[in-house]
Amino acid sequence: MNLNFSDRMSNIKASEIRELLKLTEQPEIISFAGGLPAPELFPKEKIGEVAKEVLFNEGAFALQYTTTEGFAPLRKIIVEERMAPSGVKCDISNIMLTNGSQQGLEFSAKLFVNKGDVIICESPSYLGAINAFKAYEPKFIEISMDKDGMIIEELEKAIKENDNVKMIYTIPDFQNPSGITMSLERRKRLAALAAKYEIPVIEDSPYGELRYDNEKLPAVKAFDESGFVINLGTFSKTFCPGLRLGWVVADTKILQKYILIKQGADLQCNTLSQVIAARYMEKYSLDEHIASLIKVYKKRRDLMIDSMKTYFPKEVKFTIPEGGLFTWVELREDLDAKAIMEDALKEKVAYVPGGSFFPNGGKKNFFRLNYSNMNEEKIVEGIKRLGSVLDKYYCNCNSFEETAAVKED
Amino acid sequence: MNLNFSDRMSNIKASEIRELLKLTEQPEIISFAGGLPAPELFPKEKIGEVAKEVLFNEGAFALQYTTTEGFAPLRKIIVEERMAPSGVKCDISNIMLTNGSQQGLEFSAKLFVNKGDVIICESPSYLGAINAFKAYEPKFIEISMDKDGMIIEELEKAIKENDNVKMIYTIPDFQNPSGITMSLERRKRLAALAAKYEIPVIEDSPYGELRYDNEKLPAVKAFDESGFVINLGTFSKTFCPGLRLGWVVADTKILQKYILIKQGADLQCNTLSQVIAARYMEKYSLDEHIASLIKVYKKRRDLMIDSMKTYFPKEVKFTIPEGGLFTWVELREDLDAKAIMEDALKEKVAYVPGGSFFPNGGKKNFFRLNYSNMNEEKIVEGIKRLGSVLDKYYCNCNSFEETAAVKED
Numbered sequence: 001m002n003l004n005f006s007d008r009m010s011n012i013k014a015s016e017i018r019e020l021l022k023l024t025e026q027p028e029i030i031s032f033a034g035g036l037p038a039p040e041l042f043p044k045e046k047i048g049e050v051a052k053e054v055l056f057n058e059g060a061f062a063l064q065y066t067t068t069e070g071f072a073p074l075r076k077i078i079v080e081e082r083m084a085p086s087g088v089k090c091d092i093s094n095i096m097l098t099n100g101s102q103q104g105l106e107f108s109a110k111l112f113v114n115k116g117d118v119i120i121c122e123s124p125s126y127l128g129a130i131n132a133f134k135a136y137e138p139k140f141i142e143i144s145m146d147k148d149g150m151i152i153e154e155l156e157k158a159i160k161e162n163d164n165v166k167m168i169y170t171i172p173d174f175q176n177p178s179g180i181t182m183s184l185e186r187r188k189r190l191a192a193l194a195a196k197y198e199i200p201v202i203e204d205s206p207y208g209e210l211r212y213d214n215e216k217l218p219a220v221k222a223f224d225e226s227g228f229v230i231n232l233g234t235f236s237k238t239f240c241p242g243l244r245l246g247w248v249v250a251d252t253k254i255l256q257k258y259i260l261i262k263q264g265a266d267l268q269c270n271t272l273s274q275v276i277a278a279r280y281m282e283k284y285s286l287d288e289h290i291a292s293l294i295k296v297y298k299k300r301r302d303l304m305i306d307s308m309k310t311y312f313p314k315e316v317k318f319t320i321p322e323g324g325l326f327t328w329v330e331l332r333e334d335l336d337a338k339a340i341m342e343d344a345l346k347e348k349v350a351y352v353p354g355g356s357f358f359p360n361g362g363k364k365n366f367f368r369l370n371y372s373n374m375n376e377e378k379i380v381e382g383i384k385r386l387g388s389v390l391d392k393y394y395c396n397c398n399s400f401e402e403t404a405a406v407k408e409d
Numbered sequence: 410m411n412l413n414f415s416d417r418m419s420n421i422k423a424s425e426i427r428e429l430l431k432l433t434e435q436p437e438i439i440s441f442a443g444g445l446p447a448p449e450l451f452p453k454e455k456i457g458e459v460a461k462e463v464l465f466n467e468g469a470f471a472l473q474y475t476t477t478e479g480f481a482p483l484r485k486i487i488v489e490e491r492m493a494p495s496g497v498k499c500d501i502s503n504i505m506l507t508n509g510s511q512q513g514l515e516f517s518a519k520l521f522v523n524k525g526d527v528i529i530c531e532s533p534s535y536l537g538a539i540n541a542f543k544a545y546e547p548k549f550i551e552i553s554m555d556k557d558g559m560i561i562e563e564l565e566k567a568i569k570e571n572d573n574v575k576m577i578y579t580i581p582d583f584q585n586p587s588g589i590t591m592s593l594e595r596r597k598r599l600a601a602l603a604a605k606y607e608i609p610v611i612e613d614s615p616y617g618e619l620r621y622d623n624e625k626l627p628a629v630k631a632f633d634e635s636g637f638v639i640n641l642g643t644f645s646k647t648f649c650p651g652l653r654l655g656w657v658v659a660d661t662k663i664l665q666k667y668i669l670i671k672q673g674a675d676l677q678c679n680t681l682s683q684v685i686a687a688r689y690m691e692k693y694s695l696d697e698h699i700a701s702l703i704k705v706y707k708k709r710r711d712l713m714i715d716s717m718k719t720y721f722p723k724e725v726k727f728t729i730p731e732g733g734l735f736t737w738v739e740l741r742e743d744l745d746a747k748a749i750m751e752d753a754l755k756e757k758v759a760y761v762p763g764g765s766f767f768p769n770g771g772k773k774n775f776f777r778l779n780y781s782n783m784n785e786e787k788i789v790e791g792i793k794r795l796g797s798v799l800d801k802y803y804c805n806c807n808s809f810e811e812t813a814a815v816k817e818d
Contacts, residue, residue, distance in 0.1 A: 048468060099676075
């Protein structure tokens with residue numbers, strides 16, 4: 001069988017997270033891999049009652065084809081209840097629903113990027129976005145972050161030095177994987193840069209509403225006067241990912257193009273889920289539900305950070321995120337987090353090695369930990385086990401270090 | 410605002426059907442446009458009960474992320490109950506779920522087609538597929554059909570004369586838009602050609618199970634010994650489109666690539682819909698539901714055909730499909746179905762002008778009629794009105810003919 005795939009397929013590799021998820025599905029593994037919300041917090045009975053009502057009362061509509069843009073009452077809820085509190089002024093003509101924000105990411109590259117064009121992103125960045133973008137054969141320029149997010153001077157320099165920058169990708173809140181939040185001042189400057197250079201900024205904000213400390217910051221889109229900022233939102237982390245409901249917020253001239261792409265891609269989002277989500281949110285307060293998530297996730301974050309302080313070797317660095325689902329661990333530069341993962345799996349604990357989060361590669365001494373999906377007991381036990389695995393690499397036992405350091409991908 | 414979209418966007422135009430659907434949403438319009446199933450036949454209460462049970466009993470799973478391939482029990486049902494009766498031998502490792510078969514179409518072009526490559530399709534062909542493929546900047550070669558489907562000699566000639574044919578697209582059962590069914594012999598020959606020339610055949614079969622006359626034919630995939638035939642199925646026409654559940658059946662080496670594309674595109678299909686569909690089909694017989702659809706649709710088809718015979722000018726040609734949702738009308742060569750549509754809309758009746766179903770353009774004297782979505786009274790009334798609109802163009806009143814003939818898109 002002599003198969004002849006398109007050129008773009010040579011860029012599309014299996015996502016390390018997805019492949020790992022399979023390994024870590026065994027119930028005895030304490031998994032800090034993945035980015036799954038806590039399933040015990042889904043309001044499943046409430047959704048069950050609403051689902052039945054929807055199907056009995058408006059089933060003929062909810063099971064039929066609908067418009068590509070999506071169900072208007074749900075888009076109205078997004079405008080009023082999700083975007084307005086982030087400082088984004090828009091109306092339903094600016095909103096199209098997508099299958100989670102992942103689909104918005106894929107569409108963005110399809111819309112803006114020709115082969116060989118440059119996409120600028122944070123270093124590191126969300127590997128699901130990197131993989132989606134790669135299908136359009138771009139070059140990536142990675143911009144360093146400090147504690148306030150992407151360094152804007154470095155960003156502007158990259159724009160000036162490359163005449164084919166077609167898209168700037170950012171996750172301003174509790175970034176995946178680093179946990180870093182972009183400061184208010186930099187959000188303003190990023191929106192201004194988008195306008196000045198007429199380059200679209202794709203603002204991906206799946207975790208923005210899951211903030212545990214300090215005040216919520218407005219979205220980058222809130223400072224967008226030019227129309228060049230495109231905001232991607234989702235209910236995956238604040239409601240349930242299985243419904244696959246995300247959205248794009250964009251200037252109508254841009255949104256029109258997203259709608260055309262969506263028509264070709266899959267016609268529309270799941271009608272039933274759209275109606276269930278809207279009816280649920282008309283009946284119950286999603287803000288209250290999010291408040292209950294924050295309570296649990298904040299506790300889990302605190303516990304993970306405290307446990308890392310207790311059980312990790314002192315030399316290991318990690319971020320303390322103000323919200324979201326992840327902390328990012330930096331090992332000594334000669335260590336390979338992927339090789340160490342094999343030891344971790346022997347101890348029945350899992351994380352995501354950080355290499356794939358750097359689109360241009362070359363960094364191996366990082367890993368990402370998720371704290372939303374494991375209960376408190378497992379968080380302490382898992383970090384304790386991970387601590388003893390790491391201890392071997394920090395105890396001056398050279399034989400262990402070499403094992404990890406020489407291992408190549 | 411100086412917007413700079415990717416080159417592929419110049420190929421992506423608004424679908425005529427989708428835009429028309431908006432016009433035809435007014436309840437006073439009798440619409441034979443669109444391809445919507447009859448919403449009054451959705452088993453909405455049964456689905457409502459199942460949905461509630463799923464959310465109460467297994468909601469934590471049904472609302473969470475799942476695998477990209479899809480929910481294994483649903484894939485098993487597809488293998489045993491949908492593919493086996495079509496003569497296709499496969500197991501769940503050959504099945505990936507998609508958001509309707511539309512997504513399978515888009516993925517197929519992404520997987521196989523580079524810019525400038527040739528896609529061969531029937532003439533005319535499904536405009537949603539044509540639009541999805543166009544994003545990958547192919548050339549199209551259209552192959553004529555007779556009453557037995559695509560003419561295989563013409564197909565083989567096109568393959569021989571072009572060294573960059575990357576995909577053959579066919580809708581063998583009750584083709585959209587023509588209503589034509591490919592004969593058994595041609596199915597075998599098409600599978601053999603795919604093997605001989607090592608070119609993937611994308612077999613799109615959304616209506617195959619909605620047969621009103623004669624015996625069901627095996628899928629082209631049933632004769633596939635080489636692995637080059639890829640079958641796309643869907644529950645959109647046999648269950649409900651709003652759940653967005655379709656599937657790809659392919660050799661595992663090919664399916665692995667579809668899975669990678671799906672990961673980047675939107676991670677996975679809606680988990681809740683997958684579980685609801687599986688539990689519904691474990692509890693109730695989908696075959697029985699399909700039998701009840703066939704009863705209604707057969708009656709509507711008969712009524713539409715009879716009404717056309719009664720009310721259309723005798724010179725107008727149309728197909729009598731053995732199943733599916735559409736009949737295809739051919740007007741006198743100098744007439745423009747798009748211009749006549751304006752007259753039809755004044756009479757509150759709508760169809761889809763046929764021009765967009767020819768990827769290389771140039772044909773204006775066709776239109777497509779759907780008979781699944783209107784009740785019997787409306788079918789008779791709508792065809793009657795359409796008949797009087799057409800009468801004006803066939804009554805030797807030259808002034809009318811000229812109006813329609815000179816109108817350009």
